[in-house]
Amino acid sequence: MTSPKIRALPLLTASLLAACAAPQASHQTSSVPGPQAAAGPVEVGIVAINDFHGALEPPGQSVNVKQADGSMLPVPAGGGAWLASAVDSIKALHPNHVVVAAGDLTSASQLASSLYLDEPAVGVMNRLGLEFNAVGNHEFDRGPKELQRLQSGGCEKNGRLDPCQLEQFKGASYKYLSASTFKADGSTLFPATGLKTFGTGASKVTIGFVGLSLKSVPTLVAPEQVKDLTFGDEAEAINKAIPLLRAEGADAVVVLIHQGGKTPVGDPNGCDGFTGDIQPILDKLNPGVDVVVSGHTHWSYVCNYKPANGGAPILLTSAGVYGELVTDITLKIDPAAHRVVSSAAHNVIVQSTPYKASRGEIANTDAFPRFAPRADVAAYVKQYKDASISLVERPVGKVSQAASKSDGAESGTGGTLGNLIADSQLAATRGAGAQIAFTNPFGIRASLVPAADGQVTFGQLYAIEPFGNELVTMTLTGTQLRAVIEEGLDDEGPMQVLSPSAGLMLRYDPARPSGKRIVSLTLNGKPVSAAANYRVSMVNFLAEGGDGFTTFAKGTQRTRGMIDVMAFEDWLKAVPVREVPQESRTVKVGK
Incomplete structure (x- = not known):
């Protein structure tokens, strides 16, 4: 033919x-x-x-x-x-x-x-x-x-x-x-x-x-x-x-x-x-x-x-x-x-x-x-869209303003959306003793843009966290905590600055030698102690050493929790309007 x-x-x-x-x-x-x-x-x-x-x-x-x-x-x-x-x-x-x-x-x-x-x-x-x-x-x-x-x-x-x-x-x-x-x-x-x-x-x-x-x-x-x-x-x-x-x-x-x-x-x-x-x-x-x-x-x-x-x-x-x-x-x-x-x-x-x-x-x-x-x-896609529409459009809460994932040269940082996600994971794991939560910026897949009245849907949350990861809370020493942050700042692969929950403040200098780029690390205003133990939460992908954060795999006393997107939903609907945290928790210093 x-x-x-x-x-x-x-x-x-x-x-x-x-x-x-x-x-x-x-x-x-x-x-x-x-x-x-x-x-x-x-x-x-x-x-x-x-x-x-x-x-x-x-x-x-x-x-x-x-x-x-x-x-x-x-x-x-x-x-x-x-x-x-x-x-x-x-x-x-x-x-x-x-x-x-x-x-x-x-x-x-x-x-x-x-x-x-x-x-x-x-x-x-x-x-x-x-x-x-x-x-x-x-x-x-x-x-x-x-x-x-x-x-x-x-x-x-x-x-x-x-x-x-x-x-x-x-x-x-x-x-x-x-x-x-x-x-x-x-x-x-x-x-x-x-x-x-x-x-x-x-x-x-x-x-x-x-x-x-x-x-x-x-x-x-x-x-x-x-x-x-x-x-x-x-x-x-x-x-x-x-x-x-x-x-x-x-x-x-x-x-x-x-x-x-x-x-x-x-x-x-x-x-x-x-x-x-x-x-x-x-x-x-x-x-x-x-x-x-x-x-x-x-x-x-x-x-x-x-x-x-x-x-x-x-x-x-x-x-x-x-x-x-x-x-x-x-x-x-x-x-x-x-x-x-x-x-x-x-x-x-x-x-x-x-x-x-x-x-x-x-x-x-x-x-x-x-x-x-x-x-x-378009007709083929519509079949699947229609079948999922009730879940996609289900309201889950309101936010004070849009929360953006970082893009371009800043794609290795979590932005205001990283703050919001980390806070949701800390809240969901407080019962396991969590003091800190981290989310990895590369795992944030979309920005959060609410409706005019601040309303957010489950479909939007899923677009941000589509992997269905479970939260894991573990014990890390202060030395391990610094080491895992340094793994995101080192020369092995693209830089990825872990987004922390409220209370943790990181200052880092990319010009310093690989493995020694943390300038300061504090929790609730106090320096992180090398010998102290800290309860830290993250998704199971990170807990198993994913994205090159291998120190997480050494954490002890592990407790598994809920799915990340469910924790995000619970955090938003816990208050009439959830404020999007605007502070910079990770600060790059130097040239």
């Missing part, structure tokens, strides 16, 4: 190679019929996303774009149906195309997706034509068995929530890739690589994909969820895959990796000042990688990255978060020389609907295209 669209043919799976458990491969061949004699390079469009996080509806966030006068223009963006239209618009530009993702499509999701185990997030991805997705860290939040159900389908119950509540779940039509995630027998959890072929005869070209998560997954999810898995070195896994893909006919190699970096705010297509944990990985890559689609940091950038090892430049992209952007990548491939002759990319803002933010109404703009929601995806 001749068609301007790519036609999918049967899936082929390669066997494991020898006892060293070389990466498994997922192969699929698609063809747009072409002339037998190649007239020149063949153009292929790669449509790339990352970190969708079950954002079925517009997330009430914007992409900030710096204007000529230095001001920032916020562009409201995101939402599954709008993303589908944006993807379609890019597909229309490329008769040869493939849709890929760099992980975290599920979990830390909107309530309408999370209540249904992210089955609707997978459904949205199926409908926009995704073909390959690298596993991220949040894909493991419910454990590998549940992740495998998302791939294969079915209604087996693997946790607290019931699957298949609204539909018989058929699973992902796309393929998860996990080149660096190994089971006990040494095989990869999912195939390491995939191939897609375009055209026929002399115009035939093939792109090979290698997909993988970041090595630090065990520090980013509850340890018991990944206790039977091993996460290997990222560059090693990619380098192993390159010759295998080339041997199987790949003319180009594209890496899908759930790791990334950041640039200064304001240019979703810029690369100036780029830095991040993906750099050491890129610097160790062998020749042969043409494009790296990245994620994890929720940042947007397009870079022509020059590896430190002197290798050829690599096109590096990331499309932010929540479907607010999608990357349009164009490769021109010489089918005779079996190589990429040119590559380019730009991020497309998925402008959707206006919303109310803490700073006022964020309106649409004519500076960027507006997308209409794709009707079939």
